[in-house]
């Protein structure tokens with residue numbers, strides 16, 4: 001997978017080259033290129049923003065600079081790219097989104113700042129039949145798109161074959177079966193007077209699986225009843241319903 005990121009703060013994306021993601025890049029599983037939007041400015045001040053039409057607070061990012069940047073970065077590789085625009089006004093980015101994008105050949109992230117990017121940049125890309133997804137990583141407002149890109153790239157890249165040491169980790173993720181993950185434990189058996197649940201040390205794998213499923217159902221019902229309500233009819237078996 002090729003990942004391009006366009007931003008006025010390239011340094012914000014440095015964490016993508018650390019740890020697991022850094023190893024995925026070194027292993028050739030991911031090609032990452034971060035581009036400074038100011039490369040495509042033409043004025044001495046390298047202006048990327050201007051006052052909003054219609055008034056209001058803050059500034060809006062200029063379409064000319066973004067248009068040239070997008071055209072140039074898209075042209076760097078012939079593979080079709082999904083253009084991703086992080087915005088509080090976007091469709092929710094979920095584990096299902098990450099799963100879907102993990103099958104893409106190329107992702108191109110555009111990091112807005114100020115009050116966002118002139119809408120015509122998205123409109124122009126869409127009318128050229130480019131895939132453009134405006135997405136939100138949650139119902140809170142950040143100062144720019146860079147942090148959202150860190151989140152989304154990590155969620156997607158960890159799903160690529162060969163990235164996680166144990167692929168089963170991704171298969172047993174929270175949300176992978178529509179439920180939240182239950183609690184996890186490791187040694188010591190007793191820590192500050194708190195013991196690991198006996199069932200987990202029983203060696204009875206059927207009982208352990210049932211216990212884990214019950215804890216996942218319990219946690220989901222308590223913390224995210226919306227996820228429970230959204231489960232497909234056949235997602236819960238009789239044992240689940242008995243819980």
Ligand SMILES: Nc1cc(-c2ccc3cc[nH]c3c2)n[nH]1
Pocket residue numbers: 086087088111112113114115116135136137138139140141142143144145146148
């Ligand atoms: N989910 C979420 C996205 C954002 C976001 C994304 C881009 C920009 C550009 C300027 N402010 C931004 C905020 N906040 N929260």
